[in-house]
Amino acid sequence: MLHRLVINEEFDRDAAITPQIYRILKERIIKNDLPPGSRLSEPEVAQQYDISRQPVRETFIKLAEEGLVIVRPQRKTLVTKIDLPTVLQSRFIREAVEADIVALLAQAGDPALIRELRRQLANQSEVAQVSRPDFINEDQRFHRTLAEAAGKDVAWKFLERINSQMDRVRFLSLRQFPAEQLVEEHSRVVDQIERGDASTAALAMRAHLKRLIGDLPQIAGEHADFFDRYDQKLIDDA
Amino acid sequence: MLHRLVINEEFDRDAAITPQIYRILKERIIKNDLPPGSRLSEPEVAQQYDISRQPVRETFIKLAEEGLVIVRPQRKTLVTKIDLPTVLQSRFIREAVEADIVALLAQAGDPALIRELRRQLANQSEVAQVSRPDFINEDQRFHRTLAEAAGKDVAWKFLERINSQMDRVRFLSLRQFPAEQLVEEHSRVVDQIERGDASTAALAMRAHLKRLIGDLPQIAGEHADFFDRYDQKLIDDA
DNA sequence: ACTTGTTGACTTGTATGGAAGAATGTAAGA
DNA sequence: TCTTACATTCTTCCATACAAGTCAACAAGT
Numbered sequence: 001m002l003h004r005l006v007i008n009e010e011f012d013r014d015a016a017i018t019p020q021i022y023r024i025l026k027e028r029i030i031k032n033d034l035p036p037g038s039r040l041s042e043p044e045v046a047q048q049y050d051i052s053r054q055p056v057r058e059t060f061i062k063l064a065e066e067g068l069v070i071v072r073p074q075r076k077t078l079v080t081k082i083d084l085p086t087v088l089q090s091r092f093i094r095e096a097v098e099a100d101i102v103a104l105l106a107q108a109g110d111p112a113l114i115r116e117l118r119r120q121l122a123n124q125s126e127v128a129q130v131s132r133p134d135f136i137n138e139d140q141r142f143h144r145t146l147a148e149a150a151g152k153d154v155a156w157k158f159l160e161r162i163n164s165q166m167d168r169v170r171f172l173s174l175r176q177f178p179a180e181q182l183v184e185e186h187s188r189v190v191d192q193i194e195r196g197d198a199s200t201a202a203l204a205m206r207a208h209l210k211r212l213i214g215d216l217p218q219i220a221g222e223h224a225d226f227f228d229r230y231d232q233k234l235i236d237d238a
Numbered sequence: 239m240l241h242r243l244v245i246n247e248e249f250d251r252d253a254a255i256t257p258q259i260y261r262i263l264k265e266r267i268i269k270n271d272l273p274p275g276s277r278l279s280e281p282e283v284a285q286q287y288d289i290s291r292q293p294v295r296e297t298f299i300k301l302a303e304e305g306l307v308i309v310r311p312q313r314k315t316l317v318t319k320i321d322l323p324t325v326l327q328s329r330f331i332r333e334a335v336e337a338d339i340v341a342l343l344a345q346a347g348d349p350a351l352i353r354e355l356r357r358q359l360a361n362q363s364e365v366a367q368v369s370r371p372d373f374i375n376e377d378q379r380f381h382r383t384l385a386e387a388a389g390k391d392v393a394w395k396f397l398e399r400i401n402s403q404m405d406r407v408r409f410l411s412l413r414q415f416p417a418e419q420l421v422e423e424h425s426r427v428v429d430q431i432e433r434g435d436a437s438t439a440a441l442a443m444r445a446h447l448k449r450l451i452g453d454l455p456q457i458a459g460e461h462a463d464f465f466d467r468y469d470q471k472l473i474d475d476a
Numbered sequence: 477a478c479t480t481g482t483t484g485a486c487t488t489g490t491a492t493g494g495a496a497g498a499a500t501g502t503a504a505g506a
Numbered sequence: 507t508c509t510t511a512c513a514t515t516c517t518t519c520c521a522t523a524c525a526a527g528t529c530a531a532c533a534a535g536t
Contacts, residue, residue, distance in 0.1 A: 016311065016519075042488070052521045057488085058299055065303055073254065074488050074527040089393040096334040151475070155327040162396055237389070254489070280518070290491045295518085312497040312518050 011049065018055040021045075025059055029068050029079055030167050036081040036226045040069060066164055081228035082168050084220075088213065088238045090162045095209045097159060098143065099202040101150045102189055106198040113149050117190045120145065121183060128179035135179050136170070142186055166212060172219050172226065182211070213238065249287065256293040259283075263297055267306050267317055268405050274319040274464045278307060304402055319466035320406050322458075326451065326476045328400045333447045335397060336381065337440040339388045340427055344436040351387050355428045358383065359421060366417035373417050374408070380424055404450060410457050410464065420449065451476065 011020060025045070028034045042053045042060065049056075060077055063069040067086065071077045105113065120142050127134040147156035185208040192201035216235055220227050249258060263283070266272045280291045280298065287294075298315055301307040305324065309315045343351065358380050365372040385394035423446040430439035454473055458465050 018519080041486090053488095054520055054522090058296070058519095060488095061296060061299055062303065065300065071488075072528095075529085076487060083392075086392050089390055090396075092338070092390060093331075093335055093393050093396060096338040097331055100330070100334040152327055152330060154321075154324050155331050158327075158331065158400060256489080279516090292490050292492085296489095298518095309518075310498095312516095313499080314517060 017051055018058050021049060021051065021055050022059040022062055024049075026063060026066075026068065026164075029063070030164060031171050032168065032226070034079050036079050036228075038079040040077045040079065042077070066161065068164060082165065082226055083228045084230050084234055086165050087169055087216070088234055090166055091209065091212050092238065093162065094159055094212075095206050097152075097155060098146070098209060099205050101146055101152055101155075102193060102201045102205045103198040104150045105146060106193045106196050106201040108150075109194075109196050110149065113145075114190065114194050116145065117142070117193075121187055121190065124183045124186065125180070128183055132179070139182065169216065169219060172223055173215055177215070182208070185211070255289055256296050259287060259289065259293050260297040260300055262287075264301060264304075264306065264402075267301070268402060269409050270406065270464070272317050274317050274466075276317040278315045278317065280315075304399070306402060320403065320464055321466045322468050322472055324403050325407060325454070326472055328404055329447065329450050330476065331400065332397055332450075333444050335390075335393060336384070336447060337443050339384055339390055339393075340431060340439045340443045341436040342388045343384060344431045344434050344439040346388075347432075347434050348387065352428065352432050354383065355380070355431075359425055359428065362421045362424065363418070366421055370417070377420065407454065407457060410461055411453055415453070420446070423449070 011017075025034070025040075034040070040060070042056050046053045046056045060069060060071055064071050067080060067083070069077055070080050120138065124135065124138045124142065127138055144156055147153065147159075185204070189201060189204045189208060192204050195201075213235065217232060220230050224230070249255075263272070263278075272278070278298070280294050283294045284291045298307060298309055302309050305318060305321070307315055308318050358376065362373065362376050362380065365376055382394055385391065385397075423442070427439060427442045427446060430442050433439075451473060455470060458468055462468070
């Protein structure tokens with residue numbers, strides 16, 4: 001199989017194996033290359049990548065901690081389905097935290113930060129037309145910049161960890177999402193930070209982050225078998 | 239050593255070993271029985287509990303994910319020091335999320351919930367006089383009840399995971415903290431929820447959670463070697 | 477036809493041997 | 507005295523064998 005060979009060549013045999021196989025499997029799951037419900041087996045994966053079971057096993061443990069797989073002892077290991085309550089409540093946490101972050105920034109009022117953010121906004125407008133993955137990168141960078149400027153770098157790392165489940169949804173929505181509108185919303189947040197209006201800035205961020213689940217019903221409709229505990233009512237409440 | 243024997247007797251040899259050794263080591267770290275900076279070694283721990291290195295190794299991996307130990311490949315494994323930015327920003331996240339939770343509850347206005355909370359408040363007042371560990375349990379239960387009533391059970395599980403670092407601090411403060419005052423603050427939160435005043439309820443919760451770091455300077459002063467990146471300025475800002 | 481027991485082929489869990497990197501101490505040399 | 511090379515002995519990392527639980531197929535009995 002060509003696929004196997006290509007992946008194997010990515011392997012650096014002189015580096016530690018576990019981090020590599022971890023990164024590979026995590027990416028395959030988040031990008032739905034290994035769709036929800038897929039069965040994984042330690043010896044099978046080990047054989048595919050020509051390594052021993054040990055690094056694979058350690059990887060399974062880490063993925064299980066993140067909720068990306070579930071290990072049923074003596075039975076099997078499965079890629080978890082996308083759990084709707086987890087997705088919605090991850091978003092809820094993110095909104096609460098980022099709203100407070102921009103409120104802090106509005107109170108602080110750092111002109112250098114505003115300049116940096118405006119620079120990023122211009123960049124976002126450019127790549128929005130071109131490449132979706134590039135825009136996603138820029139989007140992440142924007143939010144990370146806000147967190148770090150507020151001195152909440154550790155908090156941001158924590159948010160990144162609970163984002164895995166939301167990322168899986170993001171990679172399911174195939175059609176073009178309204179990148180220009182997202183940039184516009186980013187811009188409003190920056191405006192309010194510059195004005196020093198903490199509560200309005202927070203509201204702008206909240207409105208922006210509501211979008212993360214905007215097309216969830218449609219996505220879930222197209223990939224019903226990827227979801228677990230799906231309930232339209234939960235989305236309406238949120 | 240008597241200590242060893244007692245611990246060994248806790249082991250159930252017919253159950254899976256890894257979860258047991260994980261729970262044991264985690265508790266020893268959080269309760270500062272294994273103080274920050276302690277050196278851990280796979281074969282040594284394995285020998286202590288008369289098990290093989292494999293479950294110990296898997297436990298190290300999990301503890302490292304939670305930031306309780308740090309594994310330096312080919313060098314050594316250490317119990318991490320209590321990282322001040324991590325503690326402060328964990329508290330920051332908790333405040334943001336729980337403020338939004340009580341705001342939701344104030345809007346919902348569920349009389350049954352109010353009754354349950356008042357019941358718990360009475361209970362808290364009782365145990366506050368008696369046993370500190372019991373009060374801590376009741377405190378946890380109060381906050382969990384709020385989260386679950388708002389339909390944020392998954393979010394609460396996330397918060398629990400980042401609480402380990404704050405728990406380590408809690409077990410360092412030996413002297414009696416003002417349990418009665420905490421109950422009083424809980425009571426204010428419930429009052430505002432009952433009134434249906436979302437923003438005031440949120441503020442009451444924020445004020446309450448500020449306390450979590452109230453005696454941090456004193457604790458850090460008494461156990462300076464347990465802390466990493468200690469900076470009084472960080473506390474003042476927060 | 478249905479139930480039950482057994483066998484065998486899976487799965488993950490555990491134990492253990494050895495490989496490779498890193499730190500420490502020591503001795504030889506300048 | 508100081509530096510450097512090397513050997514020793516740690517550590518974690520990886521590979522592999524075996525143990526034990528689980529499930530499915532199948533055969534024997536009712």
